[in-house]
Amino acid sequence: MTDGWNEDAKGVLIFIGIFSAIVSSFIIESYKMLSPNSQDQGSLQPSPPPAAAVITFNIMWLISLVLNIIAALFATLALQWTRRYALLPQVWRSPRDHMNNRSSLFLGTLTFDMDHAIVTTIMLVHLSVFLFLAGLVIFFFMINKIVATVVSIIVGLFGAVYFTLTILACIDRSFPYHTPLSDVWWSQRERLGHT
16 A cells, blocks of 8 residues: 555656756746846836736746645655655554554545545645646647647647546446546536535
């Protein structure tokens, strides 16, 4: 059980590190578009405000980066939680204390849904990727419509596949290709079906 959590958390941390570097490089270039032009500083007339698209993709990319940082923190916490889960029972002296503590910790992971913490971390990363891609489309529409159209088609196809996988996993629980949203939608569907 903890091996799966550890592997998920480690995989998420590797992806977050690489993805955060990519997002950060775009932010470094794009935030300059938010600042007034340095050549206009001596001018008596105020420089025009940045275009709405510039503000929009900067917000999307900054939120994407923040979500990545939050997901990295959660993944790190998950690694600590699983390490604690594995090591804490070893502290107890008697076999009975060891068994009681292990049982208590196991029930705690079920009661407080440790799997949900890992899935939430992965959902934050997915949301971050979608925000980045949407910002990328807006960014390229400001630069070149042809490039933006090609990027939009690829992002749109990816979004359609992701949405289809999510829905198919909600319709048929045996469908092996699910997303973190599939689990959320499935649990909501079950909750509504049982009330």
